[in-house]
Amino acid sequence: MITLYGIPGTATTAPHMVLEEIGAEYAFVLVERDAHDVPTAPPGFLALSPFGKVPALDDDGLVLTEAAAICLHLAATHPEAGLLAPPEDRHARATTVRHLMTLTNTVQPAYLRYFYSERYTADPAGVDGVRAAAVAELVELRDHFAAVIGDGPFLLGERCSVADLYLAMLASWSSDMEPADRWWSDPVIARHYDAVLARPGCRRAVEQEGGSLSSGA
Numbered sequence: 130m131i132t133l134y135g136i137p138g139t140a141t142t143a144p145h146m147v148l149e150e151i152g153a154e155y156a157f158v159l160v161e162r163d164a165h166d167v168p169t170a171p172p173g174f175l176a177l178s179p180f181g182k183v184p185a186l187d188d189d190g191l192v193l194t195e196a197a198a199i200c201l202h203l204a205a206t207h208p209e210a211g212l213l214a215p216p217e218d219r220h221a222r223a224t225t226v227r228h229l230m231t232l233t234n235t236v237q238p239a240y241l242r243y244f245y246s247e248r249y250t251a252d253p254a255g256v257d258g259v260r261a262a263a264v265a266e267l268v269e270l271r272d273h274f275a276a277v278i279g280d281g282p283f284l285l286g287e288r289c290s291v292a293d294l295y296l297a298m299l300a301s302w303s304s305d306m307e308p309a310d311r312w313w314s315d316p317v318i319a320r321h322y323d324a325v326l327a328r329p330g331c332r333r334a335v336e337q338e339g340g341s342l343s344s345g346a
């Protein structure tokens with residue numbers, strides 16, 4: 130039995146897309162939090178996710194946090210879904226992992242500085258500066274990923290991988306930034322999102338979360 134604990138529109142979305150793509154039977158348990166972001170439900174959630182972050186996965190007693198780790202675990206244990214190339218396809222597999230790592234350890238932290246700017250400075254007057262620097266970094270990273278995709282439509286060309294699902298999730302997080310800073314303002318990234326959302330499993334997951342089904346491009 131697989132259970133995904135999460136909150137729609139957060140780092141939960143990529144694992145949710147992977148679960149739908151691999152055709153797993155799973156339960157989605159909504160995590161509730163108070164005004165200070167402390168989880169209040171389900172009971173015992175902090176035992177699964179010690180820092181109280183979403184998502185968390187329970188795969189038959191194997192408990193995982195970290196959205197990218199959950200995505201890799203699900204993709205690796207369901208090779209038939211084709212979201213992670215087999216080990217013998219060294220280039221595709223290693224490049225998928227490389228992009229996924231950049232997304233989770235460089236792009237995602239920049240988003241955290243954007244969304245939670247006040248956590249990154251002890252000086253209340255510095256909050257706007259933290260946010261502005263995060264946006265500048267996110268724009269550079271958007272340009273990097275647009276260059277990697279090129280004609281695409283995916284990071285590895287014709288082949289869609291778990292890193293594409295992760296990229297689509299992160300691209301959707303910029304929708305309340307200034308129009309020129311949004312990831313979908315780049316036509317390559319917009320086309321990439323629409324290509325990911327054209328996959329029925331990804332679409333179902335985003336639909337269930339009430340997210341955007343199209344970049345609007």
Ligand SMILES: N[C@@H](CCC(=O)N[C@@H](CS)C(=O)NCC(=O)O)C(=O)O
Nearest residue numbers: 139140166181182183184195196197
């Ligand atoms: N590195 C973690 C980050 C998870 C994370 O920061 N999740 C956010 C939602 S996107 C969260 O739970 N935030 C609540 C908080 O930081 O208080 C992952 O990728 O799973």
